[in-house]
Amino acid sequence: MxxxxxxxxxxxxxxxxxxxxxxxxxxxxxxxxxKSPFKGKAKTNSWAASIAVSQKEAVSRLFSIDTDHFRETYADILETAHAKEKECPITMGGPGALELIYYACEFTKAQNVIETGVAYGWSSLAILLSLQKRNGTLYSSDMPYLAQDGDQYVGYVVPEDLKKYWKLFRFADRESLPKIFKEIPSFDVFHYDSDKSYHGRMWAYHEIYKRLKPGAVFISDDIGDNSAYQDFCDQINIKTYVVDYSGKYIGVFIK
Known part of the structure; x- marks a missing residue:
């Protein structure tokens, strides 16, 4: 930097x-x-590569749902979101595995979802498209983009009509998450995409896991950055799926 x-x-x-x-x-x-943020990276990438499946296959195995209709159903909304991203004057993280996130919410009939990391708001959009059907609430944690003067652009692709289902906490996870827990004690889906460090991940994983309902879905992006996700699953004896998406690995399991 x-x-x-x-x-x-x-x-x-x-x-x-x-x-x-x-x-x-x-x-x-x-x-x-x-401390190295890349602790165990080689180990986890080797492990992830050996068991990884496509997003489509993971959604089918976990949720018994076909992903083919998502892009067609929400074509206009997604097109508008892509246009918003292109006009945004700052650069943030792009779309992830939207179908995986959306169908996790559909599978659990989610009412309360928690995510860490928002950026343009692609994952938030996928979650909110599902939550609006049940008048649910998304609780999001994301730091302001201080180096880019980008505060006003966090969640930029989320349509105004979906924001009534959304509560955004603009602090680091260690401050945001306790504030969220005071509002709601348990969640149906968790999507992690914030602090990439080993210790940051392990802290958040444990804090969220114990607040997930039985049958809830746990998703973590970029698990190949270090071995935190693999180590967490080993510690709690979790059978997880790994999704190979655009050259990166995503971890997902049902509690």
Whole structure:
């Protein structure tokens, strides 16, 4: 990261007292206790590659649902969302495995869903398209995009008519999640796509897992970054599916 970007980000943190706890953690992580965010990466990528299936196959095996109709059903909404992404002046993460996320909500008949990481809002859109049918609520955690002056663009592709089903918490996970837990004690679907570090993942995985209902769906993006997801599944003796999507691995299981 360029020095100018680091300085800009640091100044942005200083202007937001609510984000001081996360600033403190980042300073400690990058100075006193530097730990590799890639712990166990080779091990997990080898394991993931050996068991990975396509998104279509995973949805079929887990939920007994065919994914073919999603893109057709929501063609206009998705087209508008792509146009919104193209006009956005800052760069964030693009669409992920939308069918997997959407059909997880359909399978569980979800009323309450929690996600970490929003960016443009593609995963949020997939979740909200399902939740609107049952007047459910999505609880999302995402940090402001401090280095890009991008606060107003988080969730940019989410249509206005779906936002009434959405509660967005603009803090780091360690502050957002306790606030969310005070509002709702249990969830039907969890989608993780935020702090990529080993320890950040393990903390959030354990905090969320114990609040998932039996039969809830747990999804984590980018599990090949390190071995946190594999280690978590081993610790709790979870049989998980791994989805190979656009060259990255996604973990998913039913509790």
């Amino acid at each position: 360029e020095i100018s970007t680091v300085l800009k980000t640091f100044v942005a943190y200083l202007k937001r007292p609510a984000l001081y706890p996360e600033l403190g953690r980042k300073i400690i992580k990058n100075t006193v206790s530097r």
